[in-house]
Amino acid sequence: MAARAATDETEVDWQHWLQRWDAQQAGYVPEREERFRVMFDVLEALLPDDFVALDLACGPGAISQRLLDRFLRARCVAIDFDPVMLALGQGALGTYDGRLRWIDADLAEPGWVKSAGEAAVDAALSTTALHWLDAPELVEVYRELGALIRPGGVFLNGDNMDFGPDLPTVQRFVSDARDRAWSDESFAARGVETAEQWWEALEREPAVAPLIAERARRLAAKQRPASPTFDLHVGALHSAGFREVATIWQSGTDRVLLAVR
Numbered sequence: 001m002a003a004r005a006a007t008d009e010t011e012v013d014w015q016h017w018l019q020r021w022d023a024q025q026a027g028y029v030p031e032r033e034e035r036f037r038v039m040f041d042v043l044e045a046l047l048p049d050d051f052v053a054l055d056l057a058c059g060p061g062a063i064s065q066r067l068l069d070r071f072l073r074a075r076c077v078a079i080d081f082d083p084v085m086l087a088l089g090q091g092a093l094g095t096y097d098g099r100l101r102w103i104d105a106d107l108a109e110p111g112w113v114k115s116a117g118e119a120a121v122d123a124a125l126s127t128t129a130l131h132w133l134d135a136p137e138l139v140e141v142y143r144e145l146g147a148l149i150r151p152g153g154v155f156l157n158g159d160n161m162d163f164g165p166d167l168p169t170v171q172r173f174v175s176d177a178r179d180r181a182w183s184d185e186s187f188a189a190r191g192v193e194t195a196e197q198w199w200e201a202l203e204r205e206p207a208v209a210p211l212i213a214e215r216a217r218r219l220a221a222k223q224r225p226a227s228p229t230f231d232l233h234v235g236a237l238h239s240a241g242f243r244e245v246a247t248i249w250q251s252g253t254d255r256v257l258l259a260v261r
């Protein structure tokens with residue numbers, strides 16, 4: 001791994017913040033590392049070892065880091081619109097000797113594919129992120145991925161995808177359990193920091209203030225949408241030209257969805 005020290009954001013210990021990020025994210029998804037492994041097992045089975053992958057809504061590059069550690073001939077393009085996340089990822093992970101490129105782009109806006117700078121890719125992956133897109137935005141992202149991922153390539157999404165309105169009892173049972181597990185009381189009992197506490201702590205780093213301000217400016221234009229259901233994901237992927245779409249791992253509403261182009 002080609003780690004480098006932070007430069008502009010003077011002396012921020014990005015490794016420390018990345019470790020704390022991973023710890024709080026695992027508080028929400030205890031099987032997080034297994035979920036990554038399942039996704040990467042697909043890449044190993046279906047792709048050549050010098051594949052190119054997109055890490056969509058990458059945050060600090062959780063997918064890219066693990067993928068590039070496991071697949072030594074692969075390349076990744078990590079895309080996010082949050083300047084804090086991009087600074088954290090770049091500060092903690094660097095470029096993996098040129099195998100990792102970081103792109104500041106909003107998946108909900110036209111032009112992110114052009115910004116990614118790849119004519120075609122073998123794979124696109126995302127974790128704990130695409131629920132931030134509303135249904136029309138998600139459908140459009142999938143349409144663009146259908147054009148960008150080469151035939152035989154794959155899309156993998158690890159995220160919460162709710163059951164549809166035809167399964168209200170199932171959805172209520174699973175989401176009630178999720179709400180309990182994600183409560184502040186549950187995090188406190190487990191001795192794990194919540195995402196809110198992580199952000200509050202990072203905001204106390206004076207050197208990160210300009211990035212936090214820019215993040216707030218960008219997020220002000222966003223609203224948290226009603227997340228598209230699992231059925232919508234499947235239908236939109238089929239419409240985008242993916243020929244096989246299936247859940248290959250699941251824990252409650254948290255699934256790994258595999259789509260083969």
Ligand SMILES: C[S@@+](CC[C@H](N)C(=O)[O-])C[C@H]1O[C@@H](n2cnc3c(N)ncnc32)[C@H](O)[C@@H]1O
Pocket residue numbers: 025056057058059060061062063079080081082085105106107108126127128129130132133
């Ligand atoms: C909970 S984090 C997950 C990050 C990482 N994939 C992981 O598993 O640790 C969600 C990420 O989605 C990003 N995101 C949300 N909406 C986005 C959009 N429209 N375009 C790009 N990134 C977006 C956020 O900035 C954030 O970094």
